[in-house]
Amino acid sequence: MSDATRDIEALIDLMARLPGLGPRSARRAVLHLIKKRGQVMAPLARAMADVAASARECATCGNIGTADLCDICRDPRRATGEICVVEDVADLWAMERGQAFRGRYHVLGGTLSALDAIGPEELRIPALVARIRDEGVREVILALNATIDGQTTAHYIADALEGTGVTVTSLAQGVPIGGELDYLDDGTIQAALRARKAVQ
Amino acid sequence: MSDATRDIEALIDLMARLPGLGPRSARRAVLHLIKKRGQVMAPLARAMADVAASARECATCGNIGTADLCDICRDPRRATGEICVVEDVADLWAMERGQAFRGRYHVLGGTLSALDAIGPEELRIPALVARIRDEGVREVILALNATIDGQTTAHYIADALEGTGVTVTSLAQGVPIGGELDYLDDGTIQAALRARKAVQ
Ligand SMILES: [Zn+2]
Ligand SMILES: [Zn+2]
Numbered sequence: 001m002s003d004a005t006r007d008i009e010a011l012i013d014l015m016a017r018l019p020g021l022g023p024r025s026a027r028r029a030v031l032h033l034i035k036k037r038g039q040v041m042a043p044l045a046r047a048m049a050d051v052a053a054s055a056r057e058c059a060t061c062g063n064i065g066t067a068d069l070c071d072i073c074r075d076p077r078r079a080t081g082e083i084c085v086v087e088d089v090a091d092l093w094a095m096e097r098g099q100a101f102r103g104r105y106h107v108l109g110g111t112l113s114a115l116d117a118i119g120p121e122e123l124r125i126p127a128l129v130a131r132i133r134d135e136g137v138r139e140v141i142l143a144l145n146a147t148i149d150g151q152t153t154a155h156y157i158a159d160a161l162e163g164t165g166v167t168v169t170s171l172a173q174g175v176p177i178g179g180e181l182d183y184l185d186d187g188t189i190q191a192a193l194r195a196r197k198a199v200q
Numbered sequence: 201m202s203d204a205t206r207d208i209e210a211l212i213d214l215m216a217r218l219p220g221l222g223p224r225s226a227r228r229a230v231l232h233l234i235k236k237r238g239q240v241m242a243p244l245a246r247a248m249a250d251v252a253a254s255a256r257e258c259a260t261c262g263n264i265g266t267a268d269l270c271d272i273c274r275d276p277r278r279a280t281g282e283i284c285v286v287e288d289v290a291d292l293w294a295m296e297r298g299q300a301f302r303g304r305y306h307v308l309g310g311t312l313s314a315l316d317a318i319g320p321e322e323l324r325i326p327a328l329v330a331r332i333r334d335e336g337v338r339e340v341i342l343a344l345n346a347t348i349d350g351q352t353t354a355h356y357i358a359d360a361l362e363g364t365g366v367t368v369t370s371l372a373q374g375v376p377i378g379g380e381l382d383y384l385d386d387g388t389i390q391a392a393l394r395a396r397k398a399v400q
Contacts, residue, residue, distance in 0.1 A: 005271055007254065008264065011247040017240065018229040025220035031290055032219050033248070034255045034264055040217065041252040047211040048245035051230075052237045054207065064208065064234055071205055090231055 008034070060131070062107030062124060064089050078104050081138040083131065085157060087111055087145060095143060103141075106131065111149035112156055123153070125160055132164050142170040146187070208234070260331070262307030262324060264289050278304050281338040283331065285357060287311055287345055295343060303341075306331065311349035312356055323353070325360055332364045342370040346387070 008030065016026035033041040057063070058070035065071055072078050082103030086092050092105050108123040110116075120126065131137060140161060144150035158168045173191040175181065181189065208230065216226035233241040257263070258270035265271055272278050282303030286292050292305050308323040310316075320326065331337060340361060344350035358368045373391040375381065381389060 005265070007247065007251050007266075011244075011251050014240065014244045014247055019232050020225035020229060021220060027290060027293060029218040029220055030251075031264075031288070034251065034289075037252040037255055040214065041248060044211075044214045045245050045248035045252055047207065047214055048233070048241060048248065051207050051211050051234065052241040052245055055234045055237055064231075065205070066207075088231070089234075090227060093227060 061105045062089070062109060063092055063105055072104055078102060079135070080104075081136060082141060083128070083135075083137050083139075084141045084143050085128065086143050087150065087153075091143060091145075101141070104135075106140075108144075108153070111144065111147070111153040113149055120156065120160070125157060128157070129160055129164065132161065132166050137166055139167045139169060142168065144170070146173055146191070261305045262289070262309055263292055263305060272304055278302060279335070280304075281336060282341060283328070283335075283337050283339075284341045284343050285328065286343050287350065287353075291343060291345075301341070304335075306340075308344075308353065311344065311347070311353040313349055320356065320360070325357060328357070329360060329364065332361065332366050337366055339367045339369060342368065344370070346373055346391070 012023070012026050012030050015021055015029055016023045018026075021029065033044070054066040055064055056066065056068075058065050058073055059068050060073045061070060063070040063072060067074070080103040082101070083106050084092075084095060084101050084103060085106045085108060086095065087108050087110060089107055092107055095101050095105070106124070106128050108125070110118055110123060112118055112120070112123065128140075132140070140157070142154045142157060144154045154170055161168050172195065173188070174195055175184065175188065175192045212223070212226050212230050215221055215229055216223045218226075221229065233244070254266040255264055256266065256268075258265050258273055259268050260273045261270060263270040263272060267274070280303040282301070283306050284292075284295060284301050284303060285306045285308060286295065287308050287310060289307055292307055295301050295305070306324070306328050308325070310318055310323060312318055312320070312323065328340075332340070340357070342354045342357060344354045354370055361368055372395065373388070374395055375384065375388065375392045
């Protein structure tokens, strides 16, 4: 095996470690990149090196940016007195795509988990409590996943914020827009039924 | 949106163009990379830039390498008088993983397709005919996919090689090792039945 083949093998191995790509799709992706090495592979390598060099976590909210404070924490228009708590930056991006929330975020970086020894300190919950005070927050919206760990974490945060005077809410649970009942899990149907509303 | 966010968005867009990754998995992959920017993202960017700068197609067989001739075409032990014809470099890699074939390859880069206006010239079939003569090839093994286009291409190549004195064979079709009949398509079962063998 020559250096060439070794370089390509090394690239496939690195690609195969990405979530969503196995060895087979990593090989296909690398072949595709090699075929389009001028138009796609070289720009992708540069984009990746740029982001690797510049990306960092926002010191306040945990969002990804290139400065000590992320775009959202720097934007004075987003000081609405509302903080949306999410598990992960992917969830923050999903909320931003929804374009419904105009406040700021707090990214936990996971959920409480006895199994994985993830406690409140790991999730930056003390930092959240400090922000309530420092930023004059009126409402904390918990946008955690509707999993057992997500809901355990939501309850823990609600408890931790008791006595701060802040209103704690969470996203409504129910049938997604366009969702077919037949495809929903039982828990979603039960939650939607419990939260049923009178039809006007 | 700041430069930072734009850089990350641009990276997600580039990643989402890879086969096997959609927008959602591209976002997850980029977030994963940003979290592991030191250990994974920077090495991946370098590996990609290296391969983008060095990779090229072998002038003889169409395999990927870093020189005019690929590793296999440079290796004198692989001048066995056999050439295995494959559609794509991914198929060449699959054959090499099988470790059963010790000859050389000819990568067509696709199949004949009237619809996509892919003719014999595009598939380097004249170059294959020239190699038969120049390299003293005794056997051409057609390892094309068992699709209609693959089989049309196989027949075309067999015709093109008539009169060269070379033996043209193709991979046996049948039930894959460990394959369950229930999961096979009808064509495979039909081919396996037609090629049935006496049990010793
Ligand atoms: Zn921030
Ligand atoms: Zn070659």
